[in-house]
Amino acid sequence: MSSSRDDFGIAIRSALLKKGARQKFSLVFLFILAFIIFLLDTYKFKTVTITRSIINDGIYRLTNISTAPFKLIPSINSKVKEITFAINENKELKIELEKLKNKEFQVEFLKNQNDSLKKILESDVKIKGKSTLAKVLLDKDSPYLKSIVINRGSKSGINKGMPVVDGNYLVGKIVEVNFLSSRVLLLNDLNSRIPVTLGDDSTQAILSGKGERKPVLEYLPELYTPSDNLNVFTSGKDGIFLPGLPVGTTEIDGLEVKVKLFSDPNQLSFVTVQLIKMKEENF
Secondary structure, eight states: OHHHHHHHHHHHHHHHHHOOTTOHHHHHHHHHHHHHHHHHHHTTOHHHHHHHHHHHHHHHHHHHHHHHHHHHHHHHHHHHHHHHHHHHHHHHHHHHHHHHHHHHHHHHHHHHHHHHHHHHHTOOOOOSSEEEEEEEEEEEEOSSOEEEEESOOGGGTOOTTOEEEETTEEEEEEEEEOSSOEEEEETTSTTOEEEEEETTTTEEEEEEOOSSSSOEEESOOTTOOOOTTOEEEEOOTTSSSOTTOEEEEEEEETTEEEEEESSOGGGOSEEEEEEOOOOGGGO
């Protein structure tokens, strides 16, 4: 009898300790079950002991199962914190990697600029008079109009018509001057016309821009038979460009004689302006 009461008390205490929002039903069920066991035990049924043992085991196991999720919560929280920390650490590493890549790009850019300046300084072009180095600020590129804007203007002594070279090679002339900037008309611009010579016999022609990558030679002698890879130079007959400035080499394209420019107009970073005093009528 006392054993039954003890079991009844244990069942009640267990239910009270574990009660919660989800265990109201379990509490009622335990009271009823314990009361039934109490009544059966009172009449000394032999099977009651076995039944009670089985039921008690079931109760304890159910109690343990019902509390298992709550025991797992601290472990889950710990895992979540570890994953969150790993994600944040990964983000920080990615940011640092991007910073390193940007630094590498900056170093490469500065190296390329330094190489461009070095080529200009090592140029063996014989320029009469003074010249000034300029940086290309803007590339005004359209289907037919080809020009660049440089960071030198009238403050630096630049005037309209002055020749512009890239190291050894002619790239165009000044067509617009501001106080701190100027615009350069490139050789492949639709409005560009320059007297040139080509070949060992210094055949005369006009280099005409067509708005394409390669300008063409016009007004060649009627009986002249052009060929590939002839060097083209300025003739100086226009009074703008010094004679003998390298321009490019010839390429036969059907009925046209095109000129592959020595200096790629699309790859200009720095140029040199020849500070030659020009006559107004020359441009």
